[in-house]
Amino acid sequence: MATxxxxxxxxxxxxxxxxxxxxxxxxxxxxxxxxxxxxxAAAAMGGRNAVPLFAAPLAEDDSQFVxxxxxxxxxxxxxxxxxxxxxxxxxxxxxxxxxGVRENRGGTYYTLxxxxxxxxxxxxxxxKPLFHFLPGTVAFSIAAAGCNVNCKxxxxxxxxxxxxxxxxxxxxxxxxxAVLAQQNNCPTVAYTYSEPVVFYEYVADTAEAAHxxxxxxxxxxxxxxxxxxxxxxxxxxxxxxxxxxxxxxxxYKEVVNGELKPVLDGLVTIRKHGVWNEIxxxxxxxxxxxxxEFEGLAKWVKSELGPDVPVHFTRFHPEYLLKNLPPTPVxxxxxxxxxxxxEGLHYVYIGNVPGHxxxxxxxxxxxxIVVERTGYTVGxxxxxxxxxxxxxxxxxxxxxx
Amino acid sequence: xxxxxxxxxxRTFLRRGGAVCSALLTxxxxxxxxxxxxxxxxxxxxxxxxxxxxxxxxTPTSLDSSRxxxxxxxxxxxxxDCDSPLEAWRKVVRPGEVVGLKVNCLAGRGNCTRPELxxxxxxxxxxxxxxDIVIWDRLNSDLESAHFKIVERGSGIRCxxxxxxxxxxxxxxxxxxxxxxxxxxTQVCDAVINLPVLKDHGIAGVTIALKSMFGAIxxxxxxxxxxxxxxxxxxxxxxxxxxxxxxxxxxATTAQYEGGPSFxxxxxxxYNGLLVSRDPVALDYTGWQIIEKKRxxxxxxxxxxxxREPTYISTAADAQHKLGNYDPDFIKVVEV
Numbered sequence: 108m109a110t111x112x113x114x115x116x117x118x119x120x121x122x123x124x125x126x127x128x129x130x131x132x133x134x135x136x137x138x139x140x141x142x143x144x145x146x147x148a149a150a151a152m153g154g155r156n157a158v159p160l161f162a163a164p165l166a167e168d169d170s171q172f173v174x175x176x177x178x179x180x181x182x183x184x185x186x187x188x189x190x191x192x193x194x195x196x197x198x199x200x201x202x203x204x205x206x207g208v209r210e211n212r213g214g215t216y217y218t219l220x221x222x223x224x225x226x227x228x229x230x231x232x233x234x235k236p237l238f239h240f241l242p243g244t245v246a247f248s249i250a251a252a253g254c255n256v257n258c259k260x261x262x263x264x265x266x267x268x269x270x271x272x273x274x275x276x277x278x279x280x281x282x283x284x285a286v287l288a289q290q291n292n293c294p295t296v297a298y299t300y301s302e303p304v305v306f307y308e309y310v311a312d313t314a315e316a317a318h319x320x321x322x323x324x325x326x327x328x329x330x331x332x333x334x335x336x337x338x339x340x341x342x343x344x345x346x347x348x349x350x351x352x353x354x355x356x357x358x359y360k361e362v363v364n365g366e367l368k369p370v371l372d373g374l375v376t377i378r379k380h381g382v383w384n385e386i387x388x389x390x391x392x393x394x395x396x397x398x399x400e401f402e403g404l405a406k407w408v409k410s411e412l413g414p415d416v417p418v419h420f421t422r423f424h425p426e427y428l429l430k431n432l433p434p435t436p437v438x439x440x441x442x443x444x445x446x447x448x449x450e451g452l453h454y455v456y457i458g459n460v461p462g463h464x465x466x467x468x469x470x471x472x473x474x475x476i477v478v479e480r481t482g483y484t485v486g487x488x489x490x491x492x493x494x495x496x497x498x499x500x501x502x503x504x505x506x507x508x
Numbered sequence: 509x510x511x512x513x514x515x516x517x518x519r520t521f522l523r524r525g526g527a528v529c530s531a532l533l534t535x536x537x538x539x540x541x542x543x544x545x546x547x548x549x550x551x552x553x554x555x556x557x558x559x560x561x562x563x564x565x566x567t568p569t570s571l572d573s574s575r576x577x578x579x580x581x582x583x584x585x586x587x588x589d590c591d592s593p594l595e596a597w598r599k600v601v602r603p604g605e606v607v608g609l610k611v612n613c614l615a616g617r618g619n620c621t622r623p624e625l626x627x628x629x630x631x632x633x634x635x636x637x638x639x640d641i642v643i644w645d646r647l648n649s650d651l652e653s654a655h656f657k658i659v660e661r662g663s664g665i666r667c668x669x670x671x672x673x674x675x676x677x678x679x680x681x682x683x684x685x686x687x688x689x690x691x692x693x694t695q696v697c698d699a700v701i702n703l704p705v706l707k708d709h710g711i712a713g714v715t716i717a718l719k720s721m722f723g724a725i726x727x728x729x730x731x732x733x734x735x736x737x738x739x740x741x742x743x744x745x746x747x748x749x750x751x752x753x754x755x756x757x758x759x760a761t762t763a764q765y766e767g768g769p770s771f772x773x774x775x776x777x778x779y780n781g782l783l784v785s786r787d788p789v790a791l792d793y794t795g796w797q798i799i800e801k802k803r804x805x806x807x808x809x810x811x812x813x814x815x816r817e818p819t820y821i822s823t824a825a826d827a828q829h830k831l832g833n834y835d836p837d838f839i840k841v842v843e844v
Binding site (some may be wrong): 200 | 614615616618671674675679681686688702710711726727729730733767768770772
């Protein structure tokens with residue numbers, strides 16, 4: 108492959124800025140190719156505080172990103188069986204798995220995306236969203252190309268549903284990411300935007316490098332992963348946010364192109380290992396917004412994970428292959444929250460509706476606001492020593508001392 | 509796919525805005541909206557020509573070029589009811605068009621579209637008045653592994669992979685498929701001749717004409733579930749592909765009945781022929797039967813028993829796709 112990687116400036120996103128205004132150089136270059144809008148785009152770009160994050164060495168091929176993959180079996184005739192995600196791809200020589208970023212080369216399986224960053228931002232941790240994990244801080248957020256499902260509602264399909272050589276990338280080895288996070292006052296590195304499961308080796312190595320510098324790691328994932336790699340990952344990262352995309356196998360089969368059960372099993376595993384976990388449920392009109400699904404989800408979370416796991420019901424916006432559906436009515440999200448509240452979950456949030464009261468964290472005992480939020484902006488935090496400052500009720504999470 | 513985005517709204521806005529502006533500048537709203545394409549109906553009966561020559565090989569591994577050209581000529585004349593090969597080719601392409609030759613080189617030199625066949629097609633196209641020919645597949649490295657020489661620029665015959673020009677920026681969507689289509693197909697070629705190979709496929713059952721078009725999209729890895737059904741059919745329905753692919757010439761000089769798509773020499777046999785048709789469904793159905801027959805001869809289980817029957821072929825003929833004829837009663841096989 109003769110892809111060339113050039114020096115590139117990736118933009119640091121101010122913590123308080125909305126996602127709608129965040130964009131990287133790739134988006135800019137794409138937009139600038141449209142002459143009628145180039146002037147506008149350049150003007151918008153000029154107003155931002157761009158900082159050099161990666162100084163990527165020029166490469167004539169992709170060898171710097173290629174490392175032998177973990178979690179696979181060798182089989183006869185140079186075939187391999189991937190054991191990273193429940194899909195369990197059987198892959199012939201010179202072919203790739205469903206994710207598009209792991210390739211069989213002569214009977215050995217390789218990841219093609221180690222240290223291969225397609226986008227990087229400094230985001231508020233609330234954008235992930237993680238509401239009970241160091242609120243008000245920022246996360247050094249990175250992604251590599253690829254995903255092991257193909258959600259019809261994907262918001263980032265142009266990096267998740269492509270092969271790594273089809274998008275511009277930068278070389279960012281783990282140690283470099285850790286140092287950059289520290290230099291930019293980010294207490295965490297977030298592996299996000301696409302699907303960290305498919306760049307597992309990079310996540311594991313970066314988490315290790317970051318921990319050496321006192322920087323934590325959070326994984327933002329669909330949770331479609333086999334048990335063995337998940338259990339190892341749980342020992343290396345500090346929080347995992349799982350997108351539970353629906354609560355029926357039918358939805359997972361038809362809309363996600365995956366399976367529900369392994370995701371539920373994974374959530375139990377995460378809980379068992381004591382890694383901080385939050386759940387996001389993107390509510391899509393007509394597809395996963397029935398009361399029975401909300402009830403089923405809430406009952407399952409309470410019985411299998413406990414009432415303290417935060418659940419975020421977030422608003423869908425038409426994207427990718429679901430442009431025919433409208434945004435989720437706020438009333439639907441409120442109905443979902445009411446059902447989950449009634450089932451006894453303690454921390455149920457509404458997302459992608461800036462200014463909604465359900466963005467705040469309420470003490471489940473005295474019902475006072477203990478973390479104020481508006482969009483991604485955090486106001487006063489009334490938690491001291493992991494307890495509500497009003498009634499001393501323990502509030503689960505990872506809080507700043 | 510996590511809900512955490514990285515700037516989608518603005519990017520989407522710019523892209524959509526750009527598309528609107530471009531349309532207004534180049535053709536106005538009428539032109540922008542008027543991009544719907546209608547396709548020819550499936551003929552009541554499809555013709556498929558099998559052209560074979562038992563003496564096609566000069567050695568076990570090399571082909572006799574003159575016999576191969578003869579094989580091709582007989583097939584083209586029989587398919588189009590013409591007295592000369594050039595007359596037949598002129599029913600496929602028009603002078604001045606840029607003609608793409610989609611080859612299949614995934615398995616390398618062992619079982620790919622043979623350069624000797626591609627040379628024969630190029631020769632006839634040039635005689636039919638075609639000056640610009642582009643030989644293409646997924647990657648330059650794939651083409652090189654099949655002994656094609658990369659020629660990215662210049663006039664005449666070029667040869668390069670999709671990694672040279674990349675893919676369109678806007679999704680082409682049909683059914684369960686949403687893909688970016690290779691610019692080589694959408695922006696360079698006026699017409700495409702598909703030159704697949706005849707072989708078994710460990711997931712799809714077989715890979716012949718229809719599945720070869722996975723090499724025209726950016727995300728084929730997403731469409732290998734459920735024996736590739738309905739994805740193969742859906743990919744062939746993507747407007748740029750359906751609009752431009754005109755003819756299918758399957759290289760069955762060497763065929764493979766097990767172990768594909770990788771080259772497994774112990775599961776290949778010299779079929780010494782070409783399968784030529786305008787109907788990819790008829791071609792795939794017929795090719796699949798040839799592979800099944802060979803599997804039965806050597807005592808292997810059928811693809812149905814192996815749980816990889818290529819159901820996508822019948823899907824391609826259903827009411828939603830109408831890509832060709834699946835019923836053998838409506839496929840006229842002519843052997844020459």
